[in-house]
Amino acid sequence: MWWVADADSPSDAGDPGDGSADSVGSTAAADADAAGGPAAAGSVIVPVEPTSTLRSTIAHVAEAAATGGAPAIHLVEIASWRNGDPESDERAAAAERVLERAAAWTAADLDDSEAPGAADVEVVTAVIGADDYLFGADDYVRVLAEYAEANRADRVVLDPEYTPVGNTTLLQPLEFALSNTSLSVETAPVDRPTRRERFRTEATTGRLVALFGLSLGFYLLLGDPTYWFDAVTGVATAAIVSITLSRVSLDSDPAIPRTPMRILRGLVYVPVLLFEILKANLVVARVILDPRLPIEPTMNRMRVIVGSGLPLMTLANSITLTPGTLTVRARDSDLYVHSLVPWAREGLFDGSLERWTRFVYYGRRSARLPTPRERDDVAILQGDDATEELPIAAADGGDVTAEGADPTADPEEVTDR
Amino acid sequence: MSAAALETARVWLVVALTLFGLFFTLVSMTGVLRLPDVYSRAHTASQADTLGAGFGLAAVALTVGLAGAGFKSVLLLFFIFLTNPTAAHAIARAAFEEGIVPWTEGDDRR
Amino acid sequence: MSLADATLAAGYTLGDFLLVAAAGFAVLAVGMLYRAVVGPTMQDRVLAVNVFGTNTVVILAILGAALDEPTFLDIALVYALLNFLMAIAISKFTVERGGVL
Numbered sequence: 001m002w003w004v005a006d007a008d009s010p011s012d013a014g015d016p017g018d019g020s021a022d023s024v025g026s027t028a029a030a031d032a033d034a035a036g037g038p039a040a041a042g043s044v045i046v047p048v049e050p051t052s053t054l055r056s057t058i059a060h061v062a063e064a065a066a067t068g069g070a071p072a073i074h075l076v077e078i079a080s081w082r083n084g085d086p087e088s089d090e091r092a093a094a095a096e097r098v099l100e101r102a103a104a105w106t107a108a109d110l111d112d113s114e115a116p117g118a119a120d121v122e123v124v125t126a127v128i129g130a131d132d133y134l135f136g137a138d139d140y141v142r143v144l145a146e147y148a149e150a151n152r153a154d155r156v157v158l159d160p161e162y163t164p165v166g167n168t169t170l171l172q173p174l175e176f177a178l179s180n181t182s183l184s185v186e187t188a189p190v191d192r193p194t195r196r197e198r199f200r201t202e203a204t205t206g207r208l209v210a211l212f213g214l215s216l217g218f219y220l221l222l223g224d225p226t227y228w229f230d231a232v233t234g235v236a237t238a239a240i241v242s243i244t245l246s247r248v249s250l251d252s253d254p255a256i257p258r259t260p261m262r263i264l265r266g267l268v269y270v271p272v273l274l275f276e277i278l279k280a281n282l283v284v285a286r287v288i289l290d291p292r293l294p295i296e297p298t299m300n301r302m303r304v305i306v307g308s309g310l311p312l313m314t315l316a317n318s319i320t321l322t323p324g325t326l327t328v329r330a331r332d333s334d335l336y337v338h339s340l341v342p343w344a345r346e347g348l349f350d351g352s353l354e355r356w357t358r359f360v361y362y363g364r365r366s367a368r369l370p371t372p373r374e375r376d377d378v379a380i381l382q383g384d385d386a387t388e389e390l391p392i393a394a395a396d397g398g399d400v401t402a403e404g405a406d407p408t409a410d411p412e413e414v415t416d417r
Numbered sequence: 418m419s420a421a422a423l424e425t426a427r428v429w430l431v432v433a434l435t436l437f438g439l440f441f442t443l444v445s446m447t448g449v450l451r452l453p454d455v456y457s458r459a460h461t462a463s464q465a466d467t468l469g470a471g472f473g474l475a476a477v478a479l480t481v482g483l484a485g486a487g488f489k490s491v492l493l494l495f496f497i498f499l500t501n502p503t504a505a506h507a508i509a510r511a512a513f514e515e516g517i518v519p520w521t522e523g524d525d526r527r
Numbered sequence: 528m529s530l531a532d533a534t535l536a537a538g539y540t541l542g543d544f545l546l547v548a549a550a551g552f553a554v555l556a557v558g559m560l561y562r563a564v565v566g567p568t569m570q571d572r573v574l575a576v577n578v579f580g581t582n583t584v585v586i587l588a589i590l591g592a593a594l595d596e597p598t599f600l601d602i603a604l605v606y607a608l609l610n611f612l613m614a615i616a617i618s619k620f621t622v623e624r625g626g627v628l
Contacts, residue, residue: 222489222601281468285444288451288461297457299519320502323464326456327502328509338456338509338519382521428533428541435548435589439555442582446558449578455570458562462578473552473585477592477600480530480541486597489604490588496607497581504577504614511618512570 042154043072045144045183050098051161056190058102061157062109066118073123074153075102078140079130082307086363087258092127099125124151135308135333141177148183158187206253212242265360272356277321280344284323287341296383299328300337300345303377305369306357308333315357319348336381345380349373431476438472441465454520455512463505470497531595545593549586556582573617580610 046061048054058075065073077095081088103125110118129143144156156178178185216238223230287294306315316327319337324344329336339345351371359367372378379387448461471494478490531542556579563575584607591599 221492222604277464277468281441281444281465284460285441285465288444288448288465293451295452295457296522297454297519298521299456316506317499317502320463320506321467321498324460326460326463326509327506328456328513336513338460340457340460382519424530424533427530428535431530431541432535432544435545438585439548439551442552442555442585445578446555449559449562449575455568455574458571459574462574466578466581470581470585473548474588476545477588480545480592481597481600482530486591486600489597489600490592493584493588493600493604493607496604496611497584500607500611501577501581504611504618505574507615507618508570508574508577511573511621512568515568515570515621517568517570 042070042152043074044070045074045076045148045151045153045156046102047140047144047156047158047162048075048077048098048102049159049162051159053159053161053188053190054102055105057157057159057188058105059109060188060190062106062118062121063113063115064157065121066110066113066115069117070121070155072151072153073106073121074147074151075099075106075123075125076144076147077125077127078134078143079127080134081130082133083130085307085366088130092130095127099127133305133307133333137174137177140174141181144178145181145183154183156183156185158185160187160190204253206255207246207250208242210254211246211249212238215241261363262361265363269356269360273318273321276353277323280323280347283343284340295340296342297338297340298342298345298380298382300339300348301379301381302335302337302348302372303333303375304335304354304372305333306354306361311357311361314360315354318353318357322347322353349378427479431479434472434476434479438469438476441469441472443469445469455517456509456519459505459509459512463502467498467501470494470501531593542593542595545589549589549593552582552586552589556586569621570618573614573621577610577614580606580613584610 044061044065046057061073064070077099079092079095081091083092103123106123110121110123126147128147129140132139134140134143148154148156158175162174175185175187216234219234219237220230223234225231304312304315306312312330312333316330316335319325319327319335322344324340325348326338326340327335328338337348339348349372351373354372355367355369358369369375381387381389442465445461445466448465449458452458452461474490474494474497478487478494481487481490483491531540531545533541535541535544559575559579559582561575563572563579566572584603587599587603587606591597591603
C-alpha cells in the first residue's frame with residue numbers, strides 16, 4: 001500500500017516473501033529516507049506507464065539500485081492490447097517510445113549518481129503480456145512474475161500513479177496480488193502532484209466533446225431543437241453533464257476512424273442480433289409453454305477472447321438477450337452463463353456471438369478464430385455432463401432456499417484462479 | 418386509393434405487432450410463474466419480456482408515426498434492449514453472490 | 528387524423544384495439560405480482576418488479592398511442608430509466624459485500 005510505504009519503508013516486513021533480504025534492505029535504507037527502498041541482490045522491475053510521477057519514480061529506483069547494488073533495472077510495459085488486434089502495432093510503438101524515454105532517464109540518473117554501484121547497473125526494457133488479454137490484477141501479476149522468474153528479478157517498484165488499464169482502480173489490488181508472490185513490492189515514495197480519486201479516468205477534450213455532443217443531442221431529440229429555450233437549457237444541461245461525468249462515463253477517447261467504424265459495424269450487428277433473438281425466443285417459448293416443462297438448466301463457464309470493458313459488456317448482454325442463456329457472472333475473461341436448455345448451451349459454445357462481438361469492435365479480420373469449444377475454453381459446471389465444480393460463494397447462510405441437495409456447491413472454489 | 422391501402426396495411430401491422438407483444442409477454446409471465454429457480458426465471462424476464470416489450474413499442478412507433486413522437490418509442494425500445502439484460506444480469510449476479518445454487522434436474526421445486 | 532382513429536372492423540377503431548391490448552398487458556403484469564409477493568428469494572421479487580416495470584412502460588406507451596397523448600411517451604421514457612436504476616440499486620444492496628456492477 002503506497003500510503004504505508006510513504007510513511008515508513010519497513011512495512012515491507014509484512015511481505016511473506018524473502019524476509020531476510022527485506023530486513024537488510026530496510027536498515028540500509030534507514031539513512032536516506034528518499035531512497036527508502038529495500039536493497040536486494042536481485043534485479044528490480046518497474047512497470048512503466050506514461051504518468052505524471054514516472055520521472056520521480058525512475059529517479060528513486062535508479063538511486064536505490066545504485067546504492068543497493070542491483071544488477072539491472074527492468075523497465076517493463078504490461079500490454080493492455082493483444083497482438084494481432086487492429087492498432088496493436090501503433091500501441092506497441094507508443095509503448096516503445098515511452099520505454100525508450102524511461103530508459104534514457106534511468107541512464108541519465110545512473111550517470112549522475114555518486115553511488116559506487118551506479119556504473120554496474122544495467123537498464124533493460126521490455127513489453128510483456130501482449131499475447132493475451134489481461135483482466136485484472138491477477139493476470140498482471142502472473143505476467144510480472146513470469147518475467148521476474150525469467151530475468152532473476154525479485155523486486156517490483158510501483159509508480160504510485162500506475163494504472164495499466166487506464167480506468168480501473170488497479171494499484172491496490174495489484175499490490176495485494178503481488179504480496180502473495182515471492183516478489184517483494186514497494187510503491188515509490190514520490191510526491192504525487194494531485195491526489196485524484198482513483199476510479200476516475202483522465203478528463204480529456206475528446207471525451208468532454210463526445211459526451212457534450214451526446215447529451216445535447218439526446219436533450220434536443222426529446223425537446224424541440226428550434227425553440228430557443230430548449231436550445232439554451234440543452235447547452236447548459238449538456239455542459240453540466242459533460243463536465244461532471246466525462247471522467248467516469250468514457251474510458252477511452254473517441255478516435256477516427258475507430259469509433260465511427262465501430263458504430264457502423266454495430267449497425268450491421270443489430271439486425272443479426274434481432275433475428276437471433278426472435279428465432280431463439282420462439283424455441284424457448286415452446287419449451288416454456290410445454291406442459292411437461294422440458295428444461296435442463298445448467299451453469300456453464302466460457303472463457304472468451306474479447307477485451308475488457310465495452311466489448312465484454314456487449315458480448316455479455318448479447319448472450320443474455322439470446323434466449324436460453326443468461327450471463328450470471330463475469331470474472332475476468334471467464335463468463336459464467338446459465339443455460340436453460342442444452343440446445344442453447346451448444347449454440348453458446350459455438351461462439352457465434354463472440355465472433356460477432358469481435359467483428360464489431362476489432363473488424364472482420366479479427367473475427368476469425370476457433371470456436372470456444374475447439375479452443376477448449378468451455379466447461380459445464382452442473383448436471384450429468386459436469387466437467388468442473390461450481391464456484392459458488394455459499395457464504396454464511398446467504399442461501400435462503402433449500403440447499404444441501406446439491407453436491408456441486410463448493411465454498412472453497414470461490415477463488416479458483 | 419394507394420394511400421388508403423397503405424393505411425390499412427399499417428393498421429393490420431400494428432395489430433399483428435401488438436398481438437406478438439402480448440404473446441411474448443404471456444410467455445414471460447408463464448415462465449416467471451412456472452420455472453423452478455431465480456436463474457431460469459431471469460431468462461424469461463430478460464428475454465421473452467424484452468421481445469414482448471419490443472413488439473409492443475414497435476406497434477406504438479408505427480401508430481404514432483416516426484415523424485411525430487414515434488422516435489421516442491424507438492428510443493424507448495433501444496433503452497429497454499440495453500437495460501433489461503443488464504438488470505437481469507445484475508439480479509442473477511446478486512443471487513449468485515448470495516450463494517443460491519442453480520436448480521438442476523431432480524431438485525425440489527423452489 | 529391519427530392512425531388510432533382508423534377503423535379496424537365493425538365500427539371499432541385501432542385505438543379501441545390498443546386499449547384492449549393495454550388491458551391485456553396489465554392483466555399479464557398482475558400475474559407477475561404473484562412472484563413479487565411469494566418470492567422466495569429477494570432476487571425473485573426484484574426480478575418480478577422489474578418485469579412489472581417493463582410492462583408498465585409498454586402499457587404507458589400503448590395508452591399514449593391509443594389516446595393520442597404523445598406526452599405519455601416521455602413519462603414512459605423516464606419510467607424505463609427509473610425501473611432500470613431500481614433493479615440495479617436493489618441488486619447492489621441486497622448483496623452484503625456490495626459491488627454488483
